[in-house]
Amino acid sequence: MKKVYTRPKYLKPVANHYCPGCGHSIVHRLVAEVFEEMDIGERAIGVAPAGCAVLAYNYFDVDFVEGAHGRGCAIATGLKRRVPDAVVFSYQGDGDLAAIGTAETIHAAARGENITIVFVNNGIYGMTGGQMAPTTILGMKATTAPFGREAKREGYNLDITHLVAEIEGTAYAARGLITSPKEIRKSKKLIADAFQCQLDNRGLSIVELVSPCPTNWGMQPLASVKWIEETFTKHYTPGVLVERRPVSG
């Protein structure tokens, strides 16, 4: 028999600290698979967020800089300018990318910075214990929105990927789900396309992965992916949001 699936080579052979069923683990795997398939792991440099994926460098077997909360795109910019032939990506959660890091995200897009953002949207602050995120949807509870998010009180949720897609320097913006095998496969394709965009020097690429945080949602893993498919995606529909300046040839 032939081995048809094995742990990707750019994931270190170690256990991670993520909770059971956490989407981060799957996204890690997908990115590592893409690195292997596109043969770009050897020149990849990642920026780890402050967030549950703060230890990403312990799991990915590629070069990494650990970033400060929200500054992934700025750090990635510095890296890419210094090593233009590297494949630079910033791995970020929703708090990181869409709250404290809003300015860095928007302006990396405006500059058309040739980097890739891997954006894990789980609608909550995982690392710090379930506080409200910019992407927390109305009605959803969080430790800092104990009565459930209400527009009048906690404001609306923010679709940052949509905003980024509206910006001219963004070459590629897409959203995938981390739920079923089908959606996971699609998401992997989006991740690959985002990195391809960088290889083609087309500007900023962002791929949002709508992803379960069973722990802070207070759900079992299977219930959490179901909730994504039934409720959460109503606010975050998957697909390619924008594609600009397609390469000729």
Place this chain on the structure above:
Amino acid sequence: MKKVYTRPKYLKPVANHYCPGCGHSIVHRLVAEVFEEMDIGERAIGVAPAGCAVLAYNYFDVDFVEGAHGRGCAIATGLKRRVPDAVVFSYQGDGDLAAIGTAETIHAAARGENITIVFVNNGIYGMTGGQMAPTTILGMKATTAPFGREAKREGYNLDITHLVAEIEGTAYAARGLITSPKEIRKSKKLIADAFQCQLDNRGLSIVELVSPCPTNWGMQPLASVKWIEETFTKHYTPGVLVERRPVSG
């Protein structure tokens, strides 16, 4: 004969420090006129930016807090939450609002913060001497874009008002020109509508005034308004960008 026009009462009877033909002076006047006509000056609280309008409190005869560069919307939020019946506005330039203040702007909108942003877009950093702004259009020169802005090198210009308009908590977003008598009159109407939106408790209102900076554009005042009408507005077309939740009755 009847007096049909006089200096508005919410402008102090002092000379300002703005350059000849500067749009800030006109915007000041329009806001002061609106305060008088809507009778809201007595409960107005402004936030002055770091920018050419840094001394706004020397010219407006209403309460003011001088802000830090980019933090107008955050300060206005604090003010409004403490004094909900006040009319709170943040006066900001393009660097202030759209560069360093990006996150504060976007999230005030997401919260649907019931404040008004008076946004003066002159496509340049006036106060500090003509550096590139997020709104500087391609081809335009600045002291930090000495060869003219080029997408590849300096990135694209950013239409922040458009982004703000895309956010659900934004009740009103509009753009006016500070050029001819006709456009100035229209702009005044937009300013009034923005403040009305706050009075009606509808959420964030922003009005962008596309405005000349003759000094840093290196043009005579008349040439600068002409340049706005012929070139600059191509990137920043006037009009109402969004209006949400119209008041019933």
Place this chain on the structure above:
Amino acid sequence: MADKVLMRGNNAMAEAAVRAGCRYYFGYPITPQNDVPEYLSGRMVEVGGTFIQAESEIASIYMVLGASAAGGRVMTSSSSPGISLKQEGMSFLAGHELPAVIANVVRGGPGLGNIAGSQSDYFQMTRGGGHGDYRMIVLAPGNVQEMADLTYLAFDLADKYRTQSIILADGMMGNTMEPVILPEMRELDSLPEKDYVVDGMRGKRPSRARLSLILEPKELEDHNWKLQRKYKLIQENEVRFEEYELEDAEMVIVAFGTAARIAKGAIRRARSEGLKVGMIRPITLWPFPSDVVRQLADRVKEFLVFELNAGQMIEDVKLSLEGTANVSFYGRPGGSIPTPRDLAKVIINRYSQKFRLI
């Protein structure tokens, strides 16, 4: 007994803030102080106050500035990296002369560090990590009860001097639960009037501006000297400290917060072995109790500064002593916290070197 409640330091602080009349809280999550925003997100709704989880620490400090300028009792809290982000805003609050209470539940640094308790932000808090000449009142609680009491006090001091009061705690202090007696609930209308507030003229007074931009150097200099006079006044009136077993002490430990707590245990151990050791615990880190320390040196010649960092408060001790006594240092940076026994060993060791006890 009845009025004691078992509370976490962070929550005791948050509840004390509400009872002191704080109705505006703006913050951003960061471990190890997340209980504060979590607690207040619900509590502010109960008392009709405002809770905002801001988009960042920077936004929150400027929301604080706005609400304070409009006259509210207002608070924010964070931990080391988040406090670093607030430095510009804190300098602005100082320049604008606006009161605010800011809690720093310190974690191990520098950089992302870790979430264990540490005291390595002493310099940042006492020297002003922001730009310009300014000082802030820095209160260092020694247990959960003081987390409540000093927070309560912090609001009064902030208003009295139009200054920032800092609660300098650490991850351990913030997360430990102890029985605590909460201060009474203040009526909002019992709070002192403020005559500098920017809340709309309302046809009653001329327009006002709160600002820190003063373009003319001479005027900004005057403003600075005015601030310095205020700081002097605070130094004269607001020094707070605790003396512990000092009567017969031949060696004095200087420690604050969690370190002081551990030091007490260590001193008990050392005393049980016959060593005459005492402690001076600064409760206000700024203003630092320099005079007391200096006067102590009239009879005690050995000082041991113990900090959960690589040596910061020791500068204040040295500045107080001006060479009149020996000062040594024991420090544990990076979130390491020694046991009272570990510290007792250090004390006994140094003591015996000096006094040939053993």
Place this chain on the structure above:
Amino acid sequence: MADKVLMRGNNAMAEAAVRAGCRYYFGYPITPQNDVPEYLSGRMVEVGGTFIQAESEIASIYMVLGASAAGGRVMTSSSSPGISLKQEGMSFLAGHELPAVIANVVRGGPGLGNIAGSQSDYFQMTRGGGHGDYRMIVLAPGNVQEMADLTYLAFDLADKYRTQSIILADGMMGNTMEPVILPEMRELDSLPEKDYVVDGMRGKRPSRARLSLILEPKELEDHNWKLQRKYKLIQENEVRFEEYELEDAEMVIVAFGTAARIAKGAIRRARSEGLKVGMIRPITLWPFPSDVVRQLADRVKEFLVFELNAGQMIEDVKLSLEGTANVSFYGRPGGSIPTPRDLAKVIINRYSQKFRLI
């Protein structure tokens, strides 16, 4: 003569950076240092480097972190409020142990203050305004030539110790033009190799991570002690200062930067009236020339610290002297800069009180 050029301090600094091999500059406009980004926006294009006007000071310090992690010689510059915003990033650079050169062209504070020259960020720069136990090399140029020379040096020191080098100037120093001889252009391939760089494994080595998150307190403590050892090494090797008219001095002025420049003029005046006054000018503010100051006290008993602030470096002078000499202070915060004549009056006054000269 031929190689002298008339240059503004800011530009001399910027050009020296390029010549030192700096090819990455990330900044944000703020007076009084705008010449730096303006100059480099064009110059970096000429030399094939990167210039980015970032969206904020925060973004720029993290771009610096990225480019430095990838091995570049990299710089940012700002002025007081902008530097406050960089504090978190500077703490990260320290924790990550990454080299960088950061210029702070200080203006009057606190808050928005003004754009005149000031020295009120001394504490912030020498004590680390960010969180955690860390230090940075702080170089204080005394004229435009030193703006160039010390910037050039700053890059070498930053690389040597994997630390931040700060150029602490002020609005006056940054905007004054003087004839300057620029340092030679370094070949990029003559720069030292770095073995910690994160630039892709390229099939040649295992993956690397640059970080400052160290969750285990004991490990973070070790990391901190390692940093402290490095700082000790810097203290031992990198102290720089200038002695001025000290041979027969009975009174010593301690001043740096623009203040020292004015002090020289004042000393010349005082000497012309027969006063034996000299100066010690710290060039490195950290590491502070403590030993020299302390040794001076063996023969001189009167020190006058002169700063363009309300009194900050005076703490380092006192910490150096430990009570072995008298220290007085003359300060001008808020961007006020006295003339050499004003200062001479102060000097003569204090001198005559001490030595009954007049």
Place this chain on the structure above:
Amino acid sequence: MSKKGKIEIDRDKCKSCGYCVEHCPQSILKISENYNDKGYFYAVQVGEECTGCSICAVVCPEAIIEVWRG
């Protein structure tokens, strides 16, 4: 039924931007050849046909034109 108008310009505060001159429908404003204390060549009225339409006041950045009509 055109009404008569009147304006007054606070010449000491005029900065010579020329907006009023450009936009006056009656073309009765111009930039003087003298300058004020701040050194600006100020705007002056040179014709009598003012209608009080206020357009000059609407464009004046300095808010220094008063207009009467009636």
Place this chain on the structure above:
Amino acid sequence: MSKKGKIEIDRDKCKSCGYCVEHCPQSILKISENYNDKGYFYAVQVGEECTGCSICAVVCPEAIIEVWRG
């Protein structure tokens, strides 16, 4: 022409999320009643009809399932 497949699960790293169990088209995986050293009830294979479709591997967050086919 269905091919035979085979999987191997690193049970010590399994966290019991149940994704593989849920999605296996052959329904041959289940959560065991024993737990591993980390305290998780790990997934086990309970039927032989594995086709090597890899779906379990595609959903496994821990990347601990190896799949053979042939």
Place this chain on the structure above:
Amino acid sequence: MVIKSIFAGFGGQGVLSMGYTLATAAMVDGKHVTYLPTYGAEVRGGTANCTVAIGNEEIASPVASEPEILVVLNQPSVLKFINKMSPGGTLFVNSSLVNKIPDREDIEVVKVPANELAIEINSPRSVNVIMLGALVAKKGLVSPESMRTAIEMFFEKKAKIIPINLEAFQKGYDFIKGEEPA
């Protein structure tokens, strides 16, 4: 004197509430007490633990570097903490889930088949309270009355499960008392 206890187990086994309830009881007893849960990042990864210090003098450090008492509900926690224990200390294990206890001659081991006991009273989720009952019976850190008050305070908002928890406490308590020579 200060006695320090560490409670450890899987997240979800009610480890933190054990510590909290004990600390409350100590407070009710008028003793000095601190309770320190793990927090933040440490919480990820499935296990939880907390520390309670009870004494009749001010408590210097809420941390237990050498706990006198260790209460463990699962296997990994035994391995993680047993070597920290102070000589002469007492180890309480939930013997229903823990079968491997490393040798340490200098401590006393108390085995409580808590899962079985819980099933006996038809309250499988009360394992932690049963362990508490055993702890109090054996070590008397706090009075059983205070412990009952603490349980009532803890479940204040879910009053209907107070009785079953009081029963669980008694079950554990009696388990030890029954074993002891009368």
Place this chain on the structure above:
Amino acid sequence: MVIKSIFAGFGGQGVLSMGYTLATAAMVDGKHVTYLPTYGAEVRGGTANCTVAIGNEEIASPVASEPEILVVLNQPSVLKFINKMSPGGTLFVNSSLVNKIPDREDIEVVKVPANELAIEINSPRSVNVIMLGALVAKKGLVSPESMRTAIEMFFEKKAKIIPINLEAFQKGYDFIKGEEPA
């Protein structure tokens, strides 16, 4: 000895380049020199000024609190700076634009009809260089040769206007020399 000069006028009158060129000449002469332009917010509002200090020793402060020399191109600047002047100082006014000079007995006033002189040489924009010529002729701060070199350096990139500026310099220079007793 250090001599300090302030140059002042409207923005656009070439005030800053006057100072810059003079400072360059001093550098060419091998003297100690500092040049301090106004910067930042001060620049708004229409007027500009700068300070040049020239000496044969290290210059302590680039600021002129009591300038020995004041060169003004417009009326407001006279009023702004005249009272700062050091007794015995020399005030150079562009008498084409300045008609009101407050009384100060202790300074010397040199009136240069610079606009007229500029028109004479058909170069109305050279008012500032004419004033420089007068300054150098009168005060000899730098050598005329160095000043010419400085002018050439300044206009390096616009070489074709060098001659007219040299002519303007000479015009101002001769204006003074012609007035002076030969």
